[in-house]
Amino acid sequence: RKQYGILGLGRFGSKVARELYFKKQEVIVVDHDESKIQAIKDQVTHAFIGNIADEGALKESGIADCDVVIIAESSDIEANIMAAQLCKMLGIKKVICKAQNTVHGKILEKLQVDQVVYPEQDAAIKLVNKLASQKILDYLELGEHIAIIGITPLESFIGKSLLDLNLRSRYNITVLAVRRGGGTIINPTGETVIARGDILVVFGEEDALKRLNLDIG
Amino acid sequence: RKQYGILGLGRFGSKVARELYFKKQEVIVVDHDESKIQAIKDQVTHAFIGNIADEGALKESGIADCDVVIIAESSDIEANIMAAQLCKMLGIKKVICKAQNTVHGKILEKLQVDQVVYPEQDAAIKLVNKLASQKILDYLELGEHIAIIGITPLESFIGKSLLDLNLRSRYNITVLAVRRGGGTIINPTGETVIARGDILVVFGEEDALKRLNLDIG
Numbered sequence: 230r231k232q233y234g235i236l237g238l239g240r241f242g243s244k245v246a247r248e249l250y251f252k253k254q255e256v257i258v259v260d261h262d263e264s265k266i267q268a269i270k271d272q273v274t275h276a277f278i279g280n281i282a283d284e285g286a287l288k289e290s291g292i293a294d295c296d297v298v299i300i301a302e303s304s305d306i307e308a309n310i311m312a313a314q315l316c317k318m319l320g321i322k323k324v325i326c327k328a329q330n331t332v333h334g335k336i337l338e339k340l341q342v343d344q345v346v347y348p349e350q351d352a353a354i355k356l357v358n359k360l361a362s363q364k365i366l367d368y369l370e371l372g373e374h375i376a377i378i379g380i381t382p383l384e385s386f387i388g389k390s391l392l393d394l395n396l397r398s399r400y401n402i403t404v405l406a407v408r409r410g411g412g413t414i415i416n417p418t419g420e421t422v423i424a425r426g427d428i429l430v431v432f433g434e435e436d437a438l439k440r441l442n443l444d445i446g
Numbered sequence: 447r448k449q450y451g452i453l454g455l456g457r458f459g460s461k462v463a464r465e466l467y468f469k470k471q472e473v474i475v476v477d478h479d480e481s482k483i484q485a486i487k488d489q490v491t492h493a494f495i496g497n498i499a500d501e502g503a504l505k506e507s508g509i510a511d512c513d514v515v516i517i518a519e520s521s522d523i524e525a526n527i528m529a530a531q532l533c534k535m536l537g538i539k540k541v542i543c544k545a546q547n548t549v550h551g552k553i554l555e556k557l558q559v560d561q562v563v564y565p566e567q568d569a570a571i572k573l574v575n576k577l578a579s580q581k582i583l584d585y586l587e588l589g590e591h592i593a594i595i596g597i598t599p600l601e602s603f604i605g606k607s608l609l610d611l612n613l614r615s616r617y618n619i620t621v622l623a624v625r626r627g628g629g630t631i632i633n634p635t636g637e638t639v640i641a642r643g644d645i646l647v648v649f650g651e652e653d654a655l656k657r658l659n660l661d662i663g
């Protein structure tokens with residue numbers, strides 16, 4: 230079980246915090262707005278009133294001991310960047326930052342954060358793809374119980390072709406792609422032979438994926 | 447070619463406007479902040495300074511003649527709701543609204559808007575799914591040139607089985623699901639016979655999908 234820290238309780242940060250806690254993770258949140266802390270304290274492990282750009286606050290709150298920190302505050306770019314740099318200096322293994330725009334995002338990349346998130350821009354692209362591709366019908370959401378995941382193959386898969394493995398009949402999943410070396414084979418044919426080190430990108434209903442995962446261990 | 451109206455030039459609204467214009471659509475935007483209008487006017491068809499909650503402004507700007515209006519302003523809930531109601535009254539065919547939270551979203555649903563968007567909350571769920579499903583590895587983004595789309599089958603597909611059609615070899619695409627009647631067959635087997643009225647949910651690289659679409663016409 231991992232310890233997650235969330236800095237800033239806007240819509241994105243609050244949702245990340247509550248969802249992680251719901252998934253039984255340890256969640257510490259920091260915000261300088263007392264009303265936000267009061268509103269969320271029963272829905273997370275610990276909630277602290279503090280300045281995310283202050284090293285002392287990050288240490289006292291336990292953010293400094295987290296495995297993953299999500300910097301969700303993005304209107305105050307300075308606070309966001311300072312917090313990112315502090316988290317890197319404190320040795321946080323994984324730092325994820327919401328960025329206000331691409332200039333902000335590029336700065337964060339130079340600080341070597343692990344991931345930059347652009348919620349509004351991503352939602353805009355998704356909506357535009359849906360609206361402006363009528364000739365091909367719209368991008369269809371397949372539903373919440375469907376997933377695409379990456380798995381390392383079972384020992385028993387190595388050296389066998391996809392046709393032989395027949396994963397669709399056995400597990401009701403589809404192999405969408407095989408990641409190998411630095412590249413990706415999209416829609417691999419049945420002749421594709423699974424090699425050690427491959428990552429199979431599979432699509433299916435959650436139950437089917439769970440069954441496959443149990444076998445994979 | 448459709449006429450799109452965007453009300454409010456935050457990160458989401460600005461991105462929607464620029465992306466639609468880039469896709470050669472007609473784009474009208476309204477914002478009461480002159481600097482935002484100045485910044486975007488060369489990247490859209492028309493940009494107007496105005497109050498999105500004012501019927502006169504919606505008419506003068508041409509928003510009232512749009513096929514689709516996206517209400518992208520969401521901090522001022524009153525302005526967002528007023529604009530939504532005005533758009534419905536003006537007979538706009540499709541009204542899409544960004545909502546600040548689910549209470550706001552429910553109000554918009556009662557106004558019968560066509561779609562409510564929650565960019566920050568959706569991004570949070572996507573990130574949490576990526577972070578908190580380690581046992582099955584993380585949800586892998588396959589890249590920007592991959593898509594999942596729904597298509598109506600060619601006349602020549604009707605009555606044939608997926609095995610016969612062999613779409614993977616012919617078009618390098620995978621059929622992930624078949625929508626039929628009110629339901630969806632996930633990962634259909636090769637024996638599945640395509641019927642009139644089916645919608646095929648297909649996965650592949652954009653070029654492959656374009657090739658398929660050209661055939662579909």
Ligand SMILES: Nc1ncnc2c1ncn2[C@@H]1O[C@H](COP(=O)(O)OP(=O)(O)OP(=O)(O)O)[C@@H](O)[C@H]1O
Binds near residue numbers: 239302308
């Ligand atoms: N220096 C800071 N220290 C601690 N908390 C801060 C600091 N600056 C801002 N916050 C808090 O960060 C939270 C979110 O900030 P932000 O301005 O990014 O919101 P937002 O852009 O509306 O977020 P979202 O788009 O996710 O809803 C607020 O609750 C605010 O109190």
Ligand SMILES: Nc1ncnc2c1ncn2[C@@H]1O[C@H](COP(=O)(O)OP(=O)(O)OP(=O)(O)O)[C@@H](O)[C@H]1O
Binds near residue numbers: 522
């Ligand atoms: N009544 C109004 N009439 C016209 N424009 C408005 C009105 N109210 C706000 N705006 C404009 O809407 C824009 C975006 O508003 P909003 O406060 O929703 O931004 P935001 O939450 O930061 O958006 P995003 O999360 O997409 O970045 C601003 O450019 C603002 O000038």
